[in-house]
Amino acid sequence: MKILVAGAGLFGRTHMELLVGQGAVIAAADPVVALADRARADFGAETGPDAIALMDTFRPDGVIIAASAAAHLPLAGAALARGIPVLVEKPVALTSKEVARIGQLAAASGTFALPGHVLRFSAQHRALASAVHRSTIGPVLSVTSRRYRDAGHALRYADIDPVLMTMIHDIDLAQWMTGNHAVSARADRVRGRDGRSVTHATLRDSGGVLWQLVSGWTYPGEDAPPDRIEVLGEDGSLELVVGSGLTSSAAGRIFHSDPTEDALLAEQTAFLAAISTGIAPPEVTMDDAIAGLKAVEMVLADLGLVGSGSA
Numbered sequence: 001m002k003i004l005v006a007g008a009g010l011f012g013r014t015h016m017e018l019l020v021g022q023g024a025v026i027a028a029a030d031p032v033v034a035l036a037d038r039a040r041a042d043f044g045a046e047t048g049p050d051a052i053a054l055m056d057t058f059r060p061d062g063v064i065i066a067a068s069a070a071a072h073l074p075l076a077g078a079a080l081a082r083g084i085p086v087l088v089e090k091p092v093a094l095t096s097k098e099v100a101r102i103g104q105l106a107a108a109s110g111t112f113a114l115p116g117h118v119l120r121f122s123a124q125h126r127a128l129a130s131a132v133h134r135s136t137i138g139p140v141l142s143v144t145s146r147r148y149r150d151a152g153h154a155l156r157y158a159d160i161d162p163v164l165m166t167m168i169h170d171i172d173l174a175q176w177m178t179g180n181h182a183v184s185a186r187a188d189r190v191r192g193r194d195g196r197s198v199t200h201a202t203l204r205d206s207g208g209v210l211w212q213l214v215s216g217w218t219y220p221g222e223d224a225p226p227d228r229i230e231v232l233g234e235d236g237s238l239e240l241v242v243g244s245g246l247t248s249s250a251a252g253r254i255f256h257s258d259p260t261e262d263a264l265l266a267e268q269t270a271f272l273a274a275i276s277t278g279i280a281p282p283e284v285t286m287d288d289a290i291a292g293l294k295a296v297e298m299v300l301a302d303l304g305l306v307g308s309g310s311a
């Protein structure tokens with residue numbers, strides 16, 4: 001199978017390594033020529049500065065869009081116009097309108113766009129969702145999620161807000177756990193030196209459930225505490241500490257995380273299988289991605305950053 005990776009930065013390279021491991025023939029595009037050259041040297045990729053030109057010469061079976069977020073809509077549009085399925089990294093685009101546009105283009109293309117909400121493919125998060133959806137804790141009252149990243153994020157992703165870049169994961173998790181979408185948001189942010197920040201957001205969803213989400217770009221190294229999500233119901237609670245396991249208030253540890261698990265590999269495998277069958281993977285839809293961006297916009301609006309998409 002031939003896959004074009006648009007964007008040969010940090011995450012594009014992670015995708016490429018996994019693709020090569022799966023036996024895919026790859027091409028890589030990045031306007032930064034040194035990054036494209038590195039992808040050729042390290043992964044044997046056919047390379048070029050222009051992803052859309054490579055769509056016509058390399059003629060991929062699928063495109064993985066791991067470019068900067070501002071480039072997602074034009075790249076996805078170009079692939080879909082050629083009838084090529086796309087996996088679009090999160091954030092799928094900068095605004096809910098842009099995500100909706102990708103959804104429209106996918107619907108008209110005869111193929112599909114898969115939002116890169118990788119946690120939907122993670123076994124430990126799937127165990128949590130399954131326990132919630134089986135009503136083991138009764139009707140859900142609240143979802144609490146914490147995600148801290150290293151302070152380098154503030155420099156590496158200076159042009160994109162932490163809500164769009166990082167909290168989007170927690171928003172999508174809350175949507176998945178509850179089956180609802182956000183209807184209102186309150187948020188606040190504290191800033192530290194060199195762009196460090198921590199953002200607290202409280203959202204209310206369409207079923208009346210409260211989401212309390214915290215994202216920080218604060219840690220001096222890679223040693224941030226693990227991501228943690230707690231779902232509180234009328235009859236108990238469930239807590240996932242990523243990398244450790246899932247604990248139920250009633251039954252103790254009910255799932256042990258597999259340290260070798262690779263959710264991105266699972267997501268890629270689902271994407272490649274969907275290319276072969278022509279049927280979009282069911283785990284996450286463009287409607288989920290649109291609802292997620294609407295929630296991002298509510299949080300940014302309460303932070304006074306509406307329409308900017310940047311901190």
Ligand SMILES: NC(=O)c1ccc[n+]([C@@H]2O[C@H](COP(=O)([O-])OP(=O)(O)OC[C@H]3O[C@@H](n4cnc5c(N)ncnc54)[C@H](O)[C@@H]3O)[C@@H](O)[C@H]2O)c1
Nearest residue numbers: 006007009010011012029030066067068071089090091118
């Ligand atoms: N799912 C996850 O957990 C996860 C983790 C990290 C990054 N990501 C996402 O992956 C994407 C890339 O992130 P990154 O960390 O690699 O960022 P990065 O800045 O390291 O790389 C982005 C690359 O895209 C390139 N680019 C810009 N416009 C382009 C275009 N038109 N065509 C081709 N390439 C173009 C840039 O030159 C840059 O090299 C972002 O959307 C990010 O949010 C997702």
